[in-house]
Amino acid sequence: MTLVGSILIDGTAYAMILFMITVGLSITLGLMHVVNMAHGAFAMLGGFAAVELMSRLGLRFELALVIAVVATALVSVPIERFVISRVYGRPELDQALLTIGVAFVAIALVNLWLGASFSSIDLPAWLSGPVDLGFRSFPRHRVAVIVLGCLVSAALWLFIGRSRFGVKLRAAVDNPGIAQSVGINTSLLYSLAFAIGAGLAALGGIAGAELLPMEANYPVKYLVLFLAVVAVGGQGTLFGTFLAALLLGLVDTASKYLLPDLASISFYLTMLLVLALRPQGLLGRKDVA
Amino acid sequence: MTERLRLKGLTKSFGGLVVASHIDLSLNEGDRAALIGPNGAGKTTLVNLISGALAPSGGDIHLDGARMNPFDQASRTRLGIVRTFQVSRLCRDLTVIENVCLPLIQRHRAAFRLWPSSRRDRAIQNEAATFLEPLGLADKAGRRVAELAYGEQRLVEIAVALALKPRVLLLDEPAAGVPASESGVILDLLSRLPGDLPILLIEHDMELVFRFARRVIVLVAGAILFEGTPTEVADNPQIREIYFGRAGH
Amino acid sequence: MVDIVTSPARTEPARWRAVVGPELAVVAVGLLAAIIFPDDLGFITRINILAIFTLSLALVVGQAGIGTLGQAALFGAGSYAAALWALHVTPEPLSGLLIGALAGAVVATGSGLLILRTRGLTLIMLSIAFAQVLLEIANKAAFVTGGDDGMADIPVNPIFGVVAFDFHSRVGFGYTLAALVAVYFCLRRLVASPFGLTCRGIKGDRLRMRAVGAPVFRHLLCVYALGGAVAGIAGALSAQTTQVVGLSNLDFELSAEGLVMLAIGGVGHLGGALLGVPAFMIVRHVTATINPNHWLLVIGLLLVVTVLYLPGGLYGVFDKWRRRTERSGS
Numbered sequence: 001m002t003l004v005g006s007i008l009i010d011g012t013a014y015a016m017i018l019f020m021i022t023v024g025l026s027i028t029l030g031l032m033h034v035v036n037m038a039h040g041a042f043a044m045l046g047g048f049a050a051v052e053l054m055s056r057l058g059l060r061f062e063l064a065l066v067i068a069v070v071a072t073a074l075v076s077v078p079i080e081r082f083v084i085s086r087v088y089g090r091p092e093l094d095q096a097l098l099t100i101g102v103a104f105v106a107i108a109l110v111n112l113w114l115g116a117s118f119s120s121i122d123l124p125a126w127l128s129g130p131v132d133l134g135f136r137s138f139p140r141h142r143v144a145v146i147v148l149g150c151l152v153s154a155a156l157w158l159f160i161g162r163s164r165f166g167v168k169l170r171a172a173v174d175n176p177g178i179a180q181s182v183g184i185n186t187s188l189l190y191s192l193a194f195a196i197g198a199g200l201a202a203l204g205g206i207a208g209a210e211l212l213p214m215e216a217n218y219p220v221k222y223l224v225l226f227l228a229v230v231a232v233g234g235q236g237t238l239f240g241t242f243l244a245a246l247l248l249g250l251v252d253t254a255s256k257y258l259l260p261d262l263a264s265i266s267f268y269l270t271m272l273l274v275l276a277l278r279p280q281g282l283l284g285r286k287d288v289a
Numbered sequence: 290m291t292e293r294l295r296l297k298g299l300t301k302s303f304g305g306l307v308v309a310s311h312i313d314l315s316l317n318e319g320d321r322a323a324l325i326g327p328n329g330a331g332k333t334t335l336v337n338l339i340s341g342a343l344a345p346s347g348g349d350i351h352l353d354g355a356r357m358n359p360f361d362q363a364s365r366t367r368l369g370i371v372r373t374f375q376v377s378r379l380c381r382d383l384t385v386i387e388n389v390c391l392p393l394i395q396r397h398r399a400a401f402r403l404w405p406s407s408r409r410d411r412a413i414q415n416e417a418a419t420f421l422e423p424l425g426l427a428d429k430a431g432r433r434v435a436e437l438a439y440g441e442q443r444l445v446e447i448a449v450a451l452a453l454k455p456r457v458l459l460l461d462e463p464a465a466g467v468p469a470s471e472s473g474v475i476l477d478l479l480s481r482l483p484g485d486l487p488i489l490l491i492e493h494d495m496e497l498v499f500r501f502a503r504r505v506i507v508l509v510a511g512a513i514l515f516e517g518t519p520t521e522v523a524d525n526p527q528i529r530e531i532y533f534g535r536a537g538h
Numbered sequence: 539m540v541d542i543v544t545s546p547a548r549t550e551p552a553r554w555r556a557v558v559g560p561e562l563a564v565v566a567v568g569l570l571a572a573i574i575f576p577d578d579l580g581f582i583t584r585i586n587i588l589a590i591f592t593l594s595l596a597l598v599v600g601q602a603g604i605g606t607l608g609q610a611a612l613f614g615a616g617s618y619a620a621a622l623w624a625l626h627v628t629p630e631p632l633s634g635l636l637i638g639a640l641a642g643a644v645v646a647t648g649s650g651l652l653i654l655r656t657r658g659l660t661l662i663m664l665s666i667a668f669a670q671v672l673l674e675i676a677n678k679a680a681f682v683t684g685g686d687d688g689m690a691d692i693p694v695n696p697i698f699g700v701v702a703f704d705f706h707s708r709v710g711f712g713y714t715l716a717a718l719v720a721v722y723f724c725l726r727r728l729v730a731s732p733f734g735l736t737c738r739g740i741k742g743d744r745l746r747m748r749a750v751g752a753p754v755f756r757h758l759l760c761v762y763a764l765g766g767a768v769a770g771i772a773g774a775l776s777a778q779t780t781q782v783v784g785l786s787n788l789d790f791e792l793s794a795e796g797l798v799m800l801a802i803g804g805v806g807h808l809g810g811a812l813l814g815v816p817a818f819m820i821v822r823h824v825t826a827t828i829n830p831n832h833w834l835l836v837i838g839l840l841l842v843v844t845v846l847y848l849p850g851g852l853y854g855v856f857d858k859w860r861r862r863t864e865r866s867g868s
Contacts, residue, residue: 029659035658035659035662083842086846087845087846092605092658092659093599093605093801093805094845094849096605096662097797097798097801097841097844097845098841098842098845098846100794100798100838100841101837101838101839101840101841101842101845102838102842103838104834104835104837104838104841105834105835105838105839105842106838107834107838108831108832108834108835108838109835111831111834112831112835224663224666224670224790227659227662227663227666228663228667230659231659231660231662231663232663235659261678262674264670264674265670265671265674265675265678268666268667268670268671268674269667269671271663271667272652272664272667272668272671275656275660275663275664275667276652276664279655279656279660280660281660340749342745342748342749361748362748362749363747363748363751363752363753363754364751366748366749366750366751367751371749372749374746374749378743378745378746378749379743379746380738380739380742380743380746381742382738382742383735383738383739383742387735387738387739388739390732390735391735391736391739391747391750391752392750392751394732394735394736395736395750395751395752396751399732400732400733400736400752400753400757401733401757401760402731402732402733403727403728403731403733403764404727404728404731405727405730405731405732409732410731410732413732449750453750453751
């Protein structure tokens with residue numbers, strides 16, 4: 001029973017982190033139709049920024065987290081405006097190559113700035129150690145991540161489902177031509193969506209620093225992982241990304257606990273199975289793939 | 290007159306939405322038919338059903354007496370059902386002559402020839418040129434399609450279709466998007482198409498319809514409303530209402 | 539087919555240049571490099587092998603538009619097949635090449651049945667997943683493949699029973715250069731054939747190709763299998779010249795590197811592989827000795843600049859220069 005409990009808790013926490021990091025990638029893919037291979041760099045930036053803020057400026061974890069997330073979102077804007085937007089509408093191969101180039105540059109800059117070491121984030125006391133939930137105790141960090149993930153999902157669902165921004169976003173995803181002719185400023189929309197995705201990635205990166213350690217090679221090391229979540233979930237669908245994160249997160253964690261030798265192959269086999277049977281992803285639209 | 294194409298009870302629905310409803314239509318050798326109807330009537334859908342891009346929910350399609358239903362788009366093209374696209378679909382980075390060589394390669398079953406042969410390849414190119422000359426595009430043969438004017442691209446599209454030696458030709462708004470200065474050439478071309486080839490022309494341009502068609506089929510909401518000569522269609526008050534709105538406009 | 543149309547009737551010497559000119563250029567450059575850098579023959583051999591690998595990508599990605607990031611699966615299949623052939627059947631190298639090509643083609647056919655009905659991100663991910671599953675299988679089947687440690691001391695007989703491989707990589711260099719020229723010769727013809735033109739048509743617009751009667755899936759499977767054979771040859775050469783095979787021959791990193799090298803050289807032309815691979819390898823060698831971090835920065839910037847400003851890659855630049863000199867000369 002404890003084993004199942006551990007798998008569920010660790011797997012769900014892992015899934016929440018994957019969701020927070022990749023939701024921006026799914027939005028970018030569904031909205032601007034760009035596969036942003038450099039998306040992991042935002043998670044990395046957030047993580048490293050938090051580390052630096054805490055170690056160099058001595059800020060508290062909570063404050064460092066907020067500043068890091070906001071800073072990453074702000075930094076993403078010029079990157080989107082001046083680099084990524086140059087490949088909107090261009091063939092997928094060009095987009096992939098450009099964004100891989102951006103990822104390499106990001107890795108190189110982090111390497112030059114911080115040296116090629118692993119950085120770890122010191123969690124504050126209230127996030128460390130166990131918490132007793134009555135029937136058994138769980139690690140606080142995992143519980144906090146799951147709560148955070150649910151809050152973020154709920155907030156996104158409300159925001160995109162109810163707000164004016166959300167309506168415009170969905171309109172632009174479904175039909176960019178009509179959205180523009182109705183007066184929606186798609187450029188601004190893209191920048192905002194991109195920034196939100198980047199900020200969320202930073203949040204996920206910081207929250208998940210224990211599971212996905214911060215290192216300069218982060219964007220490329222976990223590239224396939226992040227792309228897998230988006231592909232399996234279906235592009236442009238938030239709920240699909242959520243489901244895919246849960247599926248892959250739980251499968252990966254379960255196999256690490258139960259069949260550690262086959263952990264890697266079970267992840268890829270799961271991805272292969274889903275995409276072979278449903279090329280558009282779990283909740284993706286049929287015409288896209 | 291021998292019958293080439295026959296649609297019987299052709300139906301297509303997406304869930305609850307019916308886009309084609311019990312369409313009965315036949316095209317004989319040498320027919321010049323135009324398919325007209327308001328936007329959203331299902332004209333392009335019908336072309337997609339005939340060409341095999343869409344699978345019908347019910348009904349049959351026969352070409353030269355043979356049932357077409359199980360065949361996919363590529364197979365139907367090889368059997369002789371050829372269509373053009375409403376918005377030009379050519380390989381923009383290839384040259385004009387290369388675009389016309391592509392259907393010829395298919396027709397001559399040379400697609401899996403992995404090694405060039407100058408005799409065979411030159412023969413294909415010469416044949417491609419014969420389809421470009423009557424269109425006045427021979428001098429543009431080596432230019433990339435992307436460099437051509439849109440009207441010229443529409444002509445290349447028709448050349449590609451003719452290169453397939455079709456048994457039935459479905460032209461989806463050949464003059465769409467073409468400025469008036471260039472559409473005269475297309476009109477001229479239509480009048481010079483092979484005499485025995487049955488042609489179904491989808492058009493909004495009534496002038497083109499009147500000059501080209503001997504038969505007009507009116508499609509509304511996925512069903513054939515009326516079929517007759519151009520004059521009969523023009524005089525029909527119901528059709529006038531559909532096209533020109535209620536009295537007073 | 540393009541050559542005949544876009545240039546007027548050719549005189550005899552010019553025809554000869556079109557028929558074997560590029561291949562002779564490759565031989566000339568290769569020999570020149572070997573003469574100038576006699577101590578780096580191992581490095582140049584590696585360039586030859588990777589050039590063949592990247593040619594397979596130039597065919598599959600550049601000509602047919604199949605956006606794969608799993609080509610290493612075919613390279614690895616060729617390596618392991620050639621190694622097993624050498625260890626258990628015969629160390630004769632040329633038959634080993636054939637086996638490598640066959641293995642690459644067979645594995646590609648399997649992979650193709652899985653991935654070729656999809657497009658875009660799904661195709662990319664399926665190609666990656668296939669290659670990774672293959673890698674994991676190779677890892678687990680240690681009794682055959684040597685698992686994580688791979689296989690070493692792969693025997694290789696003299697070529698034609700006469701030319702024995704030496705420690706200075708002289709024979710290895712000549713062997714791989716000859717293979718490169720042969721592959722390039724065949725692929726140039728493939729690209730100029732009706733099959734090649736049809737591939738480019740499919741890359742341009744699949745729906746349009748269906749509408750002219752092309753059996754698109756069959757076609758893609760065929761070109762993908764051919765690409766697999768070429769990648770398999772590269773893998774076999776790697777096994778034979780280094781006498782070592784490991785899991786890295788199946789890894790994502792190799793697939794990605796191949797694509798990057800092709801991108802820099804120019805995706806749309808076979809020549810892109812021949813320019814991109816040495817450029818990438820040499821720049822990496824030079825910058826890595828100065829500072830490994832700078833290498834990533836350089837390659838990242840190169841990619842960004844290539845995509846934004848030099849869409850034809852190095853080959854595009856070379857081609858423009860060649861046309862300009864041809865025009866001013868004639």
